[in-house]
Amino acid sequence: MNELRPRDIALTAPAALFLVAFMVAPLLLMVYVSTLERAPFGGVLWGSHTAVAYEKLLLERDLLGALSFNSDYIAIFARSFRLAAITTALTLAIGLPTALYMTTLSPRRAAIILFLVTVPFWTNLLVRNFAWILILRNGGQLDSLLLWLGITSQPLDILYTPWATGIGLTYSFLPFMILPVYVALERIDRRLIEAAFDLGADRLRVLTRVVLPLAMPGIVAGAVLVFVPCLGAYVSPELLGGGKSLMIGNLVQAQFGASRNWPFGAALALVLVLILLLSLALLALVRRRAERLS
Amino acid sequence: MTDAAVAISSVRKTFAGASQPALGGVSLDILKNEFFTLLGPSGCGKTTLLRMIAGFENPDSGAILLDGTAMARTPPNRRPVNTVFQSYALFPHMSVAQNIAFALEMLGRPRDAIRARVAEMMRLLRLDGLGDRRPAQLSGGQQQRVALGRALAPEPKVLLLDEPLSALDLKLRKEMQIELKRLQTETGITFVFVTHDQEEALTMSDRVAVMRGGAVMQIGRPADIYERPANLFVAEFIGEANLLPAICVDRTGHGGTFRLAGASDDDGAIAVADAGTLAPGQTATLVVRPERVALVPAQTTRLRGQAREAVYRGSDLMLHASLPGGAMLRARLPGDADVTALIGQVTGFAFPGDAVRAFAA
Numbered sequence: 001m002n003e004l005r006p007r008d009i010a011l012t013a014p015a016a017l018f019l020v021a022f023m024v025a026p027l028l029l030m031v032y033v034s035t036l037e038r039a040p041f042g043g044v045l046w047g048s049h050t051a052v053a054y055e056k057l058l059l060e061r062d063l064l065g066a067l068s069f070n071s072d073y074i075a076i077f078a079r080s081f082r083l084a085a086i087t088t089a090l091t092l093a094i095g096l097p098t099a100l101y102m103t104t105l106s107p108r109r110a111a112i113i114l115f116l117v118t119v120p121f122w123t124n125l126l127v128r129n130f131a132w133i134l135i136l137r138n139g140g141q142l143d144s145l146l147l148w149l150g151i152t153s154q155p156l157d158i159l160y161t162p163w164a165t166g167i168g169l170t171y172s173f174l175p176f177m178i179l180p181v182y183v184a185l186e187r188i189d190r191r192l193i194e195a196a197f198d199l200g201a202d203r204l205r206v207l208t209r210v211v212l213p214l215a216m217p218g219i220v221a222g223a224v225l226v227f228v229p230c231l232g233a234y235v236s237p238e239l240l241g242g243g244k245s246l247m248i249g250n251l252v253q254a255q256f257g258a259s260r261n262w263p264f265g266a267a268l269a270l271v272l273v274l275i276l277l278l279s280l281a282l283l284a285l286v287r288r289r290a291e292r293l294s
Numbered sequence: 295m296t297d298a299a300v301a302i303s304s305v306r307k308t309f310a311g312a313s314q315p316a317l318g319g320v321s322l323d324i325l326k327n328e329f330f331t332l333l334g335p336s337g338c339g340k341t342t343l344l345r346m347i348a349g350f351e352n353p354d355s356g357a358i359l360l361d362g363t364a365m366a367r368t369p370p371n372r373r374p375v376n377t378v379f380q381s382y383a384l385f386p387h388m389s390v391a392q393n394i395a396f397a398l399e400m401l402g403r404p405r406d407a408i409r410a411r412v413a414e415m416m417r418l419l420r421l422d423g424l425g426d427r428r429p430a431q432l433s434g435g436q437q438q439r440v441a442l443g444r445a446l447a448p449e450p451k452v453l454l455l456d457e458p459l460s461a462l463d464l465k466l467r468k469e470m471q472i473e474l475k476r477l478q479t480e481t482g483i484t485f486v487f488v489t490h491d492q493e494e495a496l497t498m499s500d501r502v503a504v505m506r507g508g509a510v511m512q513i514g515r516p517a518d519i520y521e522r523p524a525n526l527f528v529a530e531f532i533g534e535a536n537l538l539p540a541i542c543v544d545r546t547g548h549g550g551t552f553r554l555a556g557a558s559d560d561d562g563a564i565a566v567a568d569a570g571t572l573a574p575g576q577t578a579t580l581v582v583r584p585e586r587v588a589l590v591p592a593q594t595t596r597l598r599g600q601a602r603e604a605v606y607r608g609s610d611l612m613l614h615a616s617l618p619g620g621a622m623l624r625a626r627l628p629g630d631a632d633v634t635a636l637i638g639q640v641t642g643f644a645f646p647g648d649a650v651r652a653f654a655a
């Protein structure tokens with residue numbers, strides 16, 4: 001099965017061509033751009049190579065030209081990773097019980113919930129984030145609700161804080177967690193769960209010893225699907241975080257916009273891609289090892 | 295009932311939306327240390343009854359007692375009962391040893407005790423050296439033994455087995471039948487075994503309950519059920535049987551004389567040692583096992599038939615004959631019997647009166 005037959009090539013050619021044209025080529029272009037010198041008013045000086053863009057990630061040049069360590073960008077990377085990790089944890093904390101609940105429903109009802117989970121995709125991401133502005137702003141629906149319930153007595157003042165960003169990201173990426181986890185749970189043989197009960201496991205241990213380990217591929221898939229795009233998220237930090245606490249996505253955008261530093265923007269994006277590729281490769285390696293053991 | 299491991303009384307169950315009850319008032323006692331088999335055709339309620347003992351289904355009415363304790367709403371994980379599932383249901387993400395250790399861990403046994411017990415089970419089930427394998431790396435027979443070891447490890451009071459051998463090929467199935475019987479004797483645990491295979495039931499069981507349509511037809515030792523079936527269904531379901539439509543012509547004491555339906559006065563008179571409550575003139579069905587039917591010279595008997603064909607089956611040979619009135623009679627003869635000369639000829643048949651069971655038709 002390893003050799004490629006003409007039919008295989010014909011079938012995969014469109015996808016391969018598309019990927020080369022719209023993924024690989026731009027990526028290579030970015031690699032190239034990141035090694036160029038910036039032009040004063042945006043763009044690059046073609047043919048004039050320098051490593052300044054990468055230097056800028058860690059080092060800062062003062063007016064006299066002396067280099068010193070600069071942790072600003074590392075901090076932004078760290079903040080992005082932290083926010084992505086928190087978002088992943090939150091989507092898991094909300095998505096796992098939801099998916100578990102869905103498996104207890106009749107197929108009809110599960111289909112309805114599944115449909116509801118995908119409804120947000122019908123509306124543009126920007127529109128949905130704007131809606132969250134209305135909900136989260138001072139005197140918005142969230143404040144009104146909490147006031148009415150008597151939980152708070154004054155506005156939360158939550159909009160344009162990392163909290164708002166976190167809420168927006170969690171909301172946006174929740175379906176990407178629920179769907180793969182639900183599929184993984186749904187695929188578990190119910191007889192295994194009965195067997196665990198039969199052998200004396202209570203509900204908690206059925207969950208921790210049988211259900212979760214068997215759903216792990218789905219949980220990992222969900223975590224990757226949330227974590228990776230979250231790292232590069234742009235809309236929610238910009239609209240809900242008010243652009244105050246920059247994330248990598250916003251930083252990259254700024255380089256191609258206001259800061260007019262295309263090489264640095266390209267370098268930032270590449271470093272992000274590299275980190276992600278390495279982590280995914282590591283994950284695959286760990287899983288391969290675990291599977292080999294099994 | 296102090297010596298009943300499982301006492302089932304008047305258990306009824308109708309599944310939502312079903313027109314027929316899955317169980318329509320089942321009562322039976324399963325004794326301690328007994329190899330007890332629920333036998334019946336597919337859909338007769340065996341699995342449902344087993345799942346009730348395990349705690350996965352609740353009866354609509356009636357009670358189930360385990361070791362004298364009512365189990366009304368006790369969940370499966372608190373019942374001293376373990377199940378060997380038809381599909382084995384081994385945990386695919388755990389090794390063989392971890393599978394076997396599972397129930398012991400749930401009981402909170404100390405680590406050393408678990409390790410010792412797992413080793414013991416592996417030895418008992420001939421799984422030595424396979425402890426680190428995953429279920430997917432085992433053959434069907436090995437998976438079967440892991441499922442047994444996993445369920446037996448915590449020493450349940452009762453082990454439930456739902457058609458555990460049906461996925462194995464014939465040779466392995468025969469081996470496992472003997473192995474199961476050995477395990478039951480060695481462990482002294484009560485086995486409740488479900489099968490639709492009557493031969494399997496007769497081979498292994500101390501007692502058998504024959505079920506049909508959610509009801510128990512007969513409970514007894516294999517020999518009782520085979521020799522003295524309580525009704526026509528049991529007679530037909532267990533072993534091979536000749537079913538001969540007949541009319542009672544005379545009664546003397548327990549016994550009686552019958553004539554084959556559609557036969558003339560001259561031929562087909564059959565003596566029956568126990569004719570039950572049948573009265574002269576009543577129609578009946580006579581049941582005779584083929585191995586009780588002997589071939590005799592035509593002049594010496596009033597039961598004659600035309601030999602049609604002989605089917606060689608290795609260890610024996612089944613001679614098919616048509617009787618007056620149209621009924622077919624099968625006689626089981628030794629495998630080396632030479633009957634080619636008989637085919638197409640009228641020949642005599644005989645069987646003792648106590649080999650015949652008569653049921654009202």
Ligand SMILES: Nc1ncnc2c1ncn2[C@@H]1O[C@H](COP(=O)(O)OP(=O)(O)O)[C@@H](O)[C@H]1O
Binds near residue numbers: 338342
């Ligand atoms: N969960 C269920 N829901 C509805 N009907 C069921 C269910 N389980 C079993 N039945 C029905 O109950 C009857 C007995 O089934 P079962 O106990 O599985 O029989 P057996 O194990 O003897 O083949 C069948 O008619 C079956 O269709």
Ligand SMILES: [Mg+2]
Binds near residue numbers: 337340341342
């Ligand atoms: Mg069944």
